[in-house]
Amino acid sequence: MKEFKYLEFDALYDNYVKKHNQIISDLLNPKLKKKNPPKVVVVKPDMVTGYGNRFPGIVCGFLYAIISDRLFFIEGYKNFEDFFLLDFDHNWNSIKNFYNKNSSKYLHNIRNNDFPLITKGNLKDVDSFDILYVRTWDYVCAPIISNPHYKDWIGRIIPDYRVFTAISLRLFRLKLTYVDQIKNFIDNNFGDHNIGIHIRSKKTSLYRMVIPVEHYFQVVKTLLVGIKGKTISIFIASDTNDDRDKLAKLLKSSNHFNNNTINVVYVENDMNIHNPVNFNPGTEANAIVDMKILSFCDDLVITYGSSFGFIAAGWSYNAVSRQRGPYILMPIRNSSVDLLITDKVYVWGATTSEPCMYSSRTLIEKEDKETVAIFKTNPFWLYHIQCHWPSI
Ligand SMILES: Nc1nc2c(ncn2[C@@H]2O[C@H](COP(=O)(O)OP(=O)(O)O)[C@@H](O)[C@H]2O)c(=O)[nH]1
Ligand SMILES: [Mg+2]
Numbered sequence: 001m002k003e004f005k006y007l008e009f010d011a012l013y014d015n016y017v018k019k020h021n022q023i024i025s026d027l028l029n030p031k032l033k034k035k036n037p038p039k040v041v042v043v044k045p046d047m048v049t050g051y052g053n054r055f056p057g058i059v060c061g062f063l064y065a066i067i068s069d070r071l072f073f074i075e076g077y078k079n080f081e082d083f084f085l086l087d088f089d090h091n092w093n094s095i096k097n098f099y100n101k102n103s104s105k106y107l108h109n110i111r112n113n114d115f116p117l118i119t120k121g122n123l124k125d126v127d128s129f130d131i132l133y134v135r136t137w138d139y140v141c142a143p144i145i146s147n148p149h150y151k152d153w154i155g156r157i158i159p160d161y162r163v164f165t166a167i168s169l170r171l172f173r174l175k176l177t178y179v180d181q182i183k184n185f186i187d188n189n190f191g192d193h194n195i196g197i198h199i200r201s202k203k204t205s206l207y208r209m210v211i212p213v214e215h216y217f218q219v220v221k222t223l224l225v226g227i228k229g230k231t232i233s234i235f236i237a238s239d240t241n242d243d244r245d246k247l248a249k250l251l252k253s254s255n256h257f258n259n260n261t262i263n264v265v266y267v268e269n270d271m272n273i274h275n276p277v278n279f280n281p282g283t284e285a286n287a288i289v290d291m292k293i294l295s296f297c298d299d300l301v302i303t304y305g306s307s308f309g310f311i312a313a314g315w316s317y318n319a320v321s322r323q324r325g326p327y328i329l330m331p332i333r334n335s336s337v338d339l340l341i342t343d344k345v346y347v348w349g350a351t352t353s354e355p356c357m358y359s360s361r362t363l364i365e366k367e368d369k370e371t372v373a374i375f376k377t378n379p380f381w382l383y384h385i386q387c388h389w390p391s392i
Pocket of ligand 1: 051053200280286
């Protein structure tokens with residue numbers, strides 16, 4: 001695993017951890033009789049959908065906390081410590097009693113969007129509120145890194161603008177048991193070049209759109225053009241056993257792979273079981289394992305409209321060294337004629353491993369000119385607006 005570090009950000013994070021721990025231990029120390037609790041950002045992550053929505057919301061909350069010089073907390077993530085290491089206690093329940101009578105404001109609520117505030121506002125203007133709540137499942141770091149008040153500073157501490165990678169690698173460090181499992185899988189299954197595929201076919205919000213499994217196969221063939229005489233692993237993560245098995249069979253039966261040795265690999269998850277709370281396929285444990293293994297692949301082929309693959313693309317140091325992609329497979333109408341429509345692409349390559357901001361087109365269409373112009377100073381704004389749902 002690559003020895004790349006965001007030196008400036010990592011130093012800032014280490015200082016943040018020290019500061020957080022000190023302030024909270026003073027607050028909880030009865031002898032000190034501290035009266036004024038610190039100003040905070042409290043993220044309410046989307047716990048009803050999946051990791052692909054939970055992670056971006058939390059990362060954005062942390063970015064809000066550091067740019068507004070507040071402490072960072074998460075509300076309602078009960079089983080965080082089952083999966084992740086904890087550098088500092090960010091459980092809002094630990095200190096929320098100190099705030100009962102204090103003032104609060106929603107800095108960002110996905111239902112109201114509040115884009116002008118986060119794209120061009122100065123957070124000093126909301127300094128009087130003790131609590132700034134953040135509720136989002138979307139990657140709103142995209143407009144924050146355009147904000148003229150913070151742009152230069154964020155650009156200095158995270159020079160390649162891969163805010164998700166820098167923050168997620170510190171906040172979402174897996175516990176040893178998962179690290180071992182993932183490392184073991186990689187040691188036993190990865191080759192010289194590794195292509196990760198995330199198939200998401202059972203997403204109800206994609207209406208009647210589908211992506212035939214053959215399309216994933218086509219993209220793998222394209223990615224292998226020019227690669228010769230190597231050991232290639234093709235790692236499949238999928239929300240159904242059937243699609244995974246179908247793609248594995250297609251790949252294994254192909255003879256189009258130059259002189260490469262191809263190993264088709266996957267974790268033996270039973271995706272027929274469902275999470276009883278949010279009805280997601282599989283389990284939270286096998287989801288983070290699949291996601292993390294994907295993140296270590298050299299090439300990624302992911303599914304349009306599924307945040308799972310976008311998050312995988314940014315959640316390892318490979319995000320920094322990956323030469324190309326991720327490649328995003330586009331859905332088509334569930335009919336034989338759609339493929340013949342020539343104004344459709346079935347796959348496109350992204351230029352960044354940052355997660356997509358799904359509501360960026362809403363921002364561009366609904367907000368005032370200045371907000372839109374500022375958002376467009378994000379070098380990846382064109383990429384972000386491709387994430388919007390397809391118009392059918
Ligand atoms: N193990 C595993 N779980 C998956 C896979 N695809 C989807 N899931 C589960 O379904 C959830 C879907 O939510 P999310 O991550 O937001 O992705 P989205 O619904 O496709 O945008 C994930 O968090 C996982 O729990 C997969 O390939 N492997
Ligand atoms: Mg999602």
